[in-house]
Amino acid sequence: MSRRILEGIKVLDLTNVLSGPFTTLHLALLGADVLKVENPKDGDLARKLGILPELNKKLMGTSFLAQNCNKRSITLNTKAPEGKELFRRLVKDADVVVENFRPGVMDRLGLGYKALSELNPKLVYCAISGFGQTGPDAFKPAYDQIIQGLSGEMAVNGDERLNPLRTGFPVCDTVGGLNAAFAVMAALYHRERTGEGQFIDVALLDSIMPLMGWVAANLLIGGQQPALMGNDNFTAAPSGTFRTRDGHINIAANKQEQWEAVCDVLGVPELKTDPRFQERDTRKRNRKELTPLLEARLATQPTALWVEALNAKDVPSGEILDLEAALRQPQIQHRGALKKVSVEGLGEIEVFGLTAQFEKTPGTVEAPPPRLGEHNREVFGALGLGTAELADLKARGVI
Numbered sequence: 001m002s003r004r005i006l007e008g009i010k011v012l013d014l015t016n017v018l019s020g021p022f023t024t025l026h027l028a029l030l031g032a033d034v035l036k037v038e039n040p041k042d043g044d045l046a047r048k049l050g051i052l053p054e055l056n057k058k059l060m061g062t063s064f065l066a067q068n069c070n071k072r073s074i075t076l077n078t079k080a081p082e083g084k085e086l087f088r089r090l091v092k093d094a095d096v097v098v099e100n101f102r103p104g105v106m107d108r109l110g111l112g113y114k115a116l117s118e119l120n121p122k123l124v125y126c127a128i129s130g131f132g133q134t135g136p137d138a139f140k141p142a143y144d145q146i147i148q149g150l151s152g153e154m155a156v157n158g159d160e161r162l163n164p165l166r167t168g169f170p171v172c173d174t175v176g177g178l179n180a181a182f183a184v185m186a187a188l189y190h191r192e193r194t195g196e197g198q199f200i201d202v203a204l205l206d207s208i209m210p211l212m213g214w215v216a217a218n219l220l221i222g223g224q225q226p227a228l229m230g231n232d233n234f235t236a237a238p239s240g241t242f243r244t245r246d247g248h249i250n251i252a253a254n255k256q257e258q259w260e261a262v263c264d265v266l267g268v269p270e271l272k273t274d275p276r277f278q279e280r281d282t283r284k285r286n287r288k289e290l291t292p293l294l295e296a297r298l299a300t301q302p303t304a305l306w307v308e309a310l311n312a313k314d315v316p317s318g319e320i321l322d323l324e325a326a327l328r329q330p331q332i333q334h335r336g337a338l339k340k341v342s343v344e345g346l347g348e349i350e351v352f353g354l355t356a357q358f359e360k361t362p363g364t365v366e367a368p369p370p371r372l373g374e375h376n377r378e379v380f381g382a383l384g385l386g387t388a389e390l391a392d393l394k395a396r397g398v399i
Helices: 019-029 053-057 062-067 081-091 113-119 144-150 171-194 204-220 256-266 280-285 287-298 303-312 323-328 330-335 376-382 387-395
Strands: 010-013 033-038 071-075 096-099 124-129 198-203 239-243 248-252 317-319 338-343 347-352
Touching: 010 019, 010 081, 019 033, 019 062, 019 071, 019 096, 019 124, 019 171, 033 081, 062 347, 071 376, 081 113, 096 171, 113 124, 124 171, 144 171, 144 204, 171 198, 171 204, 198 204, 239 287, 248 303, 256 280, 256 287, 256 303, 280 287, 303 317, 323 330, 376 387
Parallel strands: 010 033, 010 096, 033 071, 096 124, 124 198
Antiparallel strands: 239 248, 248 317, 338 347
């Protein structure tokens, strides 16, 4: 097999729940040796988060299983003096430390970037938090939904009937995790050229706001407040969600020729010369009059027929799938987005692999999410700790 991009890179992962574990999952899929450093009592909180209580009791909750393939788990009480010393020993030959505690927690433990960089000047240290390490809100607690609200993301969703509206998955946590993984990769590239490690400060609030792209640009540059348009796309018409005979269809006729093709496919060529809809800007202004006319035709046939006919005329369109159908659609199966991995005691599960497909250095799912402390003997043994010493440290709650 080809050498993977991060092969030989050692990551100490002190993160919990989602944003941090999502960061280190991507590093692990790219070949990094990610050591998940967990508290000895019950580990990452995600081990107890999930829809299946029996897995939560085993500290292998579905939330944990989804984010932790390819990692090794060790337990370590970093509040205990012996735990701090063991962590420092691990840092000496580590390449990356990732944590998502509140600002100042690691410094109070004596394990912040300044202290660790003195042990290892080449260390890349990434701190992920809700608001960043500095500023008036830096020390406030934050979960994904709090950031969704404070970022303006909830305010631009929905319509006049349902607003504000939360995105149906933890978008701020996952985007923050991707941002942190990108930053770590960039810092490793800088280190490759200069030999310098550095501190990275990633805030979930900072991470999500640029994703609003032209919605924010229209306000910042054009002075236009966001319009609550639900499933309609404000940039064009017809562009949004429409009713069919058996459900709904997404149509994005963003170009003039695509609009004309919609009229031809639906059998309403007269709309092309209707003064209310003839030009792009007038169509946008009159979308409330246009939509019922289109839906009257769409209601005569099932969604699948319209999707095929519109796509054949180069009009982007698609069904609106539920999650089960989305996960099982042929394109996702062809791309291999989902991977199967066997977990001892649980059987075979499906998880997402690396969705970026590298021609020469592919990322793969090679190992299941680890049991809590599964690799203690392996990792601490490499530091010279014997069986008796490990048993003593475990009995005293150090590991």
